[in-house]
Amino acid sequence: MNEFLMYLTNGIVIGVINAISAIGVSLIVGIMRVVNFAHGELYIFAGYFSYHLSASLGVPPLLAMPLSIFFIFLIGIGMERTLIRPTYGDEMYSLIITFVLSIVLQNAALLIFGPYPNKPPNLVSGATNIFGLYHYGNQRLLSFFISIGILLFIFYLIKRTWFGKSIRAVSQDREMSSLVGVDHLRVNMLSFGLGAALAGAAGVIVAPIFPVTPTGSSAISLNAFVVVVLGGMGSLKGCVIGGLALGIIENLGAAYLSTMYRNIFGFVILILVLVFRPWGLFGQKAQ
Amino acid sequence: MLEVKEINVFRGDAQILWGLTMKVERGEIVTVLGANGSGKTTLVESILGVHHPKKGRITFLDTEITFKPSFHITRIGISCVPEGRRIFKDMEVYENLEMGAYPEKARISLKETVERVYSLFPILRERKKQIAGTLSGGEQQMLAIGRALMSKPTLLLIDELSLGLSPKITKEIYGAIKKLHQEGMTLLLIEQNAMLALRHSDRGYVLETGRITLQGTSQELLGNEHIRKAYLGM
Numbered sequence: 001m002n003e004f005l006m007y008l009t010n011g012i013v014i015g016v017i018n019a020i021s022a023i024g025v026s027l028i029v030g031i032m033r034v035v036n037f038a039h040g041e042l043y044i045f046a047g048y049f050s051y052h053l054s055a056s057l058g059v060p061p062l063l064a065m066p067l068s069i070f071f072i073f074l075i076g077i078g079m080e081r082t083l084i085r086p087t088y089g090d091e092m093y094s095l096i097i098t099f100v101l102s103i104v105l106q107n108a109a110l111l112i113f114g115p116y117p118n119k120p121p122n123l124v125s126g127a128t129n130i131f132g133l134y135h136y137g138n139q140r141l142l143s144f145f146i147s148i149g150i151l152l153f154i155f156y157l158i159k160r161t162w163f164g165k166s167i168r169a170v171s172q173d174r175e176m177s178s179l180v181g182v183d184h185l186r187v188n189m190l191s192f193g194l195g196a197a198l199a200g201a202a203g204v205i206v207a208p209i210f211p212v213t214p215t216g217s218s219a220i221s222l223n224a225f226v227v228v229v230l231g232g233m234g235s236l237k238g239c240v241i242g243g244l245a246l247g248i249i250e251n252l253g254a255a256y257l258s259t260m261y262r263n264i265f266g267f268v269i270l271i272l273v274l275v276f277r278p279w280g281l282f283g284q285k286a287q
Numbered sequence: 288m289l290e291v292k293e294i295n296v297f298r299g300d301a302q303i304l305w306g307l308t309m310k311v312e313r314g315e316i317v318t319v320l321g322a323n324g325s326g327k328t329t330l331v332e333s334i335l336g337v338h339h340p341k342k343g344r345i346t347f348l349d350t351e352i353t354f355k356p357s358f359h360i361t362r363i364g365i366s367c368v369p370e371g372r373r374i375f376k377d378m379e380v381y382e383n384l385e386m387g388a389y390p391e392k393a394r395i396s397l398k399e400t401v402e403r404v405y406s407l408f409p410i411l412r413e414r415k416k417q418i419a420g421t422l423s424g425g426e427q428q429m430l431a432i433g434r435a436l437m438s439k440p441t442l443l444l445i446d447e448l449s450l451g452l453s454p455k456i457t458k459e460i461y462g463a464i465k466k467l468h469q470e471g472m473t474l475l476l477i478e479q480n481a482m483l484a485l486r487h488s489d490r491g492y493v494l495e496t497g498r499i500t501l502q503g504t505s506q507e508l509l510g511n512e513h514i515r516k517a518y519l520g521m
Contacts, residue, residue, distance in 0.1 A: 162389070169375050169386050176373040179335060181361035181390040181438060 002134045007255040008248060009130070013140050015247025016147040017202050021220065022227035022239040023154060024198030030171040030234035031191045033091055034084055037098040039199050039224055040217030041105035046072045046203030047212030048113045051120040061123050061208075069200040076196025080189045088188075102221065109214035117211035120204075143205045150201055151240065158236060167191055171234060199224075219263060226266045230273050232283020241281060245269075288313045288473055289334070289365075289442055294343030296326075296333050303329040305497045306343070311442065316464070316474045318484040318505065320518055321494035327477045328370055330494065331446050334475075335367055336360045347442070362390045366440030370447045370477075372431040376420030380411055383419050383430055387437025396439070404433040407463050425456035432463070442473045449480045461487055481518035485509050493518075 021043060028036050049068035053059040059067065083101065087093035124142050127135040158164035169177040170187050178184050202220075203212065227246055231238025246266060254262040273280065289311040296304040303326045311317045321327040332338050334345060336357040344353045352360055366387075375383050384404060388397045405412040408429040414422060419430060428448070435443055445464075449457040461483060468474060478484035485491055485505040493501035493514065501511065508514050 162394075165378075165382060165386060166389065168378060172375050172377055173373055175337065175357070176369065176375070177386070178357040179337075179361060179367055179369065180386050180434065181358050181393075182386075183356075183358045 003255075004252075005130075006134045006136065007251050009136060010140075011248030011251035012244060013144045013147075013247070014251060015244035016144060016151060016240075017205055017243075018223060018227050018247050019240045019243030020147055020150055020154075020198050020205070021202035022224045022231070022243050023151075023236060024195040024202070025221075025224045026228045026231075026234060026236070026239050027167070027191050027198070028195040029228065031167055032084070032088075032094075032188050034087075034094040034192075035091075035098065035225075036192075036195065037095070037221060038079070038102040038105055039195075040220035040222075041102050041109065042072050042075065042196050042199040043203035043206075043220050044109055044212050044214060044217045045075070045105070046200035047120070047207035048109065048118060049200075050204040050207055051118045051212075052113075054120050055118075061121050064120065065204045068204050069197050072200030072203075073193045073197035076193040077189055079196070080192035084192060085185070085188075102217070106214055106217050109217070113214060115214065117213045118207075119211035120207050122208050139208055143209060146205055150198075150205075154198070155236065163187075163190065223266060226270045229270060229280060232280025235280065235282040238280055238282030288348060289475070290346045291330075291334065292344050292346075294333060294340035294345065296329055296338055296340045298329065298338065303497050304333065304340070307494075307497070307499055309492050309499060309502075311473060311475050313441075313473055314468075314471065315490060316468055316476065316488040318476045318478055318481075318488040318491040319494055320478060320481050320484065320491060320508075320514075322479065322517075324496075325494045326497040327494055328446060329497075331367065331369070331444055331477055334360075334444065335365065361438055361440075362392075364439075364441040365444065366435040366438050366442070367444040368428075368431045368435045368446065368448070370450065372427045374419045374422075374427050374430050374434065376418070378419055379415065380417050380419050380422070380430060381415040383434050384411070384415075384437050387434035390438050393438045397437070400437050400439060404436055407436075407466065408433055425452055425460070428452060428456070428460060429463075432460070436467075440472075442475065443467070444475045444477070446477045447479065448476060449478065449483060457483065481514065482509075 025036060025039055028034055046068045049071055050064045053064035053067060054061045083097050084094055087097060122139045124138040126138050128138055128141060130136050158167060166182045166187050169182060170184050174184055227239055227242040230245060231242030246269065250262055250265050253265045291307060291309045293306045293308055294304055295302060295306060319327060319330065329338060333340055336355050339354050344351055346352065347365060375386060384401055388394050388400060410426055411429060411433055414426065422430060448460060464474065464487060476484050476488060485508055488505050491505050491508045492499050
């Protein structure tokens with residue numbers, strides 16, 4: 001029983017991180033109709049940034065995390081300005097460009113960081129006894145709380161701020177939102193940056209738990225796409241529920257069925273959702 | 288206040304507007320009448336910067352706005368109620384109104400402007416927490432007008448105000464338009480429903496296949512034989 005609870009906790013911790021990463025994809029799809037295949041690479045880069053900032057340059061780990069996320073945000077903005085902006089109006093082009101970019105970045109990561117998994121130092125050590133039932137690593141607990149903090153921040157940003165409202169308006173009706181005065185090119189740019197930063201946030205949170213490697217990036221993108229499809233396009237709540245569901249199913253499946261199939265569970269869910277509920281758990285049926 | 292001079296507008300390869308000239312003076316209500324496909328919506332969208340003319344110019348308060356992007360045009364004081372209302376359906380009524388006040392200088396007085404909109408359309412106050420997509424057609428039109436007022440425009444464009452609304456609601460909304468006009472608002476109405484629009488406006492233009500074919504005071508137009516036949520069905 002305690003073992004089960006531990007696997008479940010693992011699933012929830014990974015689940016909230018999944019959710020952050022997936023919201024990054026979902027925002028960009030919802031607002032710009034662009035599928036960012038280079039999502040996983042941004043995540044990996046963030047992991048390496050935080051590793052090198054703290055391990056090689058001696059920046060305190062707690063500062064290295066936001067700094068890495070900020071770098072990824074800038075990279076995201078740069079990507080939108082140079083590569084994505086010229087493709088507006090033709091979804092096929094942006095699809096090809098981000099796909100090519102994902103290959104280029106993955107190989108760049110191999111060149112720059114090498115093929116070895118790297119792991120930034122833990123922020124905390126030891127373990128905590130959870131309700132007297134089992135011991136759970138403090139680093140994972142901290143990652144969980146940081147993730148919850150980030151999720152709350154995103155919900156606040158989207159629901160309450162002018163930027164968030166303009167994001168929602170643009171994703172509902174781009175032309176109308178410019179008629180009320182929203183500069184939608186600027187919103188596009190910032191939300192691409194935000195989407196990238198969320199990939200980065202997931203990357204720096206995960207890196208101390210699971211070391212990052214350049215070749216791991218496709219699985220990360222795929223994972224985010226599965227969550228977005230599962231939760232339903234453009235639904236924040238969907239991303240959170242979808243992320244948790246995938247995290248829990250993967251962890252319980254790996255524990256009780258086989259670790260080898262860990263990544264297969266995601267695909268099975270993806271196929272089931274596409275067959276039975278193609279608009280996702282919280283998405284809306286297209287009219 | 289608004290001057291459209293000799294504009295030629297294309298959509299793709301097709302020319303929609305042919306040397307169109309018109310103007311709206313401060314404090315007026317002007318109606319543009321036209322059947323489906325006459326180019327009414329293209330005219331509205333050219334003024335709003337959605338399409339840019341190939342030839343000609345558009346000025347507002349003596350500033351050229353011909354090639355300005357849409358978001359800029361709202362910021363300088365032209366606001367619109369587009370055809371089909373286009374409210375943000377997944378957002379709350381209040382959030383829709385907030386979006387109307389998106390331009391920097393409108394945000395400062397958001398609270399007062401909301402109150403003004405509520406006093407014009409009290410139903411919106413009752414519905415403020417409701418998701419906008421669940422409103423009735425008439426309420427959605429009120430919301431669209433309310434949203435357009437939130438930016439504190441000097442010129443309000445309304446495309447197809449009465450489309451799909453019951454006569455009762457249409458009358459109610461025209462009542463609100465009259466009130467706005469008395470408070471000093473300048474309005475440009477783009478309409479198929481000639482009778483109501485002309486009755487409530489000072490001047491009118493008739494748009495046919497992308498050209499202005501007739502213009503005059505509303506009284507003149509209401510008495511015109513061609514208009515009576517083609518638009519009023521008399």
